[in-house]
Every structure is written in C-alpha cells, then in structure tokens.
Amino acid sequence: MSDRLFEELVKEHYAGLYRFAYSLTGSESDACDLVQDTYVTWAEKGRQLRDVSRAKSWLYTTLYRAFLDRRRRVTRFPHHELETVEGELPPVAPEVAREADGRTVLEALRELDEDFRAPLVLFYLQQHSYKEIAEILDLPIGTVMSRLSRGKAALRRALEERVRPLAGSGGSESSPPEAS
Known part of the structure; x- marks a missing residue:
C-alpha cells in the first residue's frame, strides 16, 4: 500500500x-x-x-x-451521543418537531437499541447505501431495511413521548424571557 x-x-x-x-x-x-x-x-x-x-x-x-x-x-454500556442532528433525522409530526430540541433528539437517539441506532446513523448521518450498511454491519440488506424502518418508528415514538408532556405545559422553562 x-x-x-x-x-x-x-x-x-x-x-x-x-x-x-x-x-x-x-x-x-x-x-x-x-x-x-x-x-x-x-x-x-x-x-x-x-x-x-x-x-x-x-x-x-x-x-x-x-x-x-x-x-x-467493557462491563458498562457506553453512552451514545451525536452532534446536532435535528435536520438529518427521520421526519416526525410537525407539532413534535416544533417542540423537540437538540437535547431531546440526542436523548431519544441514545435510548435506541444499538441494532437500530447504528443503521440510522450510517444511513441518515453518513449517507451510506443499504448495501454498504449491510456490508459494514455484516447483515442481509433486508435486515438493514427492517432495522431502519423499525428504528425510525422507535425514534419517532421516543420523540413523541418526550415532547407530549411539554405540549400541555403552556411554555418551556428553557425559553428566554421576553424583552421589556
């Protein structure tokens, strides 16, 4: 070489x-x-x-x-975080997207099982094809497609669960105070 x-x-x-x-x-x-x-x-x-x-x-x-x-x-399960990914993740309902912030997305992604997180990261953040992901993870293409689909659904549910309590609170504690 x-x-x-x-x-x-x-x-x-x-x-x-x-x-x-x-x-x-x-x-x-x-x-x-x-x-x-x-x-x-x-x-x-x-x-x-x-x-x-x-x-x-x-x-x-x-x-x-x-x-x-x-x-x-390693005996403990490592923490998984990504840098800002809001625009690169699978779509969620508009009301969920309005309420979710970067931290919420990262926490939801981190909670996904590695079987779903790795394909999502490779596909949405690294722009690998199904075939490349299958080779990288040593899986059949059908399994990659299934894990992407199930991973997106799991991520969507996790985001909706996180945002649902915020929607009824009438405001966010992290919102800056209005200027007087």
Whole structure:
C-alpha cells in the first residue's frame, strides 16, 4: 500500500469515520481511538483488499467490529451521543418537531437499541447505501431495511413521548424571557 493511498483514505474518510465512532461511543477520546485503530488495521491489512474501491466499506466495517470488540470487554454500556442532528433525522409530526430540541433528539437517539441506532446513523448521518450498511454491519440488506424502518418508528415514538408532556405545559422553562 502506498503512502499516497493511505493519505487519500485519511483525508476522504476520517471525518465520517469519526462521526460514526462518536455516535457509537459518545466519547471524543474513544471515537479518536477507534478511528486510529481502524487506520492502524488498514496499514497492517489493507493491502489484502483486492478492490480499492471497497476501501470505504472496509474501513467502516473494521471500525464497527473494533467497537463491538471493545464493548464486549467493557462491563458498562457506553453512552451514545451525536452532534446536532435535528435536520438529518427521520421526519416526525410537525407539532413534535416544533417542540423537540437538540437535547431531546440526542436523548431519544441514545435510548435506541444499538441494532437500530447504528443503521440510522450510517444511513441518515453518513449517507451510506443499504448495501454498504449491510456490508459494514455484516447483515442481509433486508435486515438493514427492517432495522431502519423499525428504528425510525422507535425514534419517532421516543420523540413523541418526550415532547407530549411539554405540549400541555403552556411554555418551556428553557425559553428566554421576553424583552421589556
């Protein structure tokens, strides 16, 4: 593997890999470690990949497997957070969207089972195709489609449950005071 190819892969995929790792771990340092481990693995084994056009899927798959390996070794379940994602998540009813804020969306996404969260992040935030997600998560395409559908429904329900109590309160405590 050439140094030039390695540099191109880092430039092209680092940000996306980091966002995916962060969505899985909820920790900047853990996300950085996962991405670094992924590129170290590429440096050691990347030459085994016969079709360089599949490098993106290979990198994401390697990162996801490294995450699963780490999680198996950890006794507690890690927290999962994403940066601002309101505009990139599946649609919800307009009244729900008006009431939901970034924190609400993050909390709802974090509560989803990893089986649903990972495909949602890969599809909506990383813009992977069904086929790429299937390769990354080592699942059949039908399972990916099912998990995306069920994950969107679960996220929608979680958001509606969070916002419903706010709708009847007549206002939000976090609203700034009106200027006099």
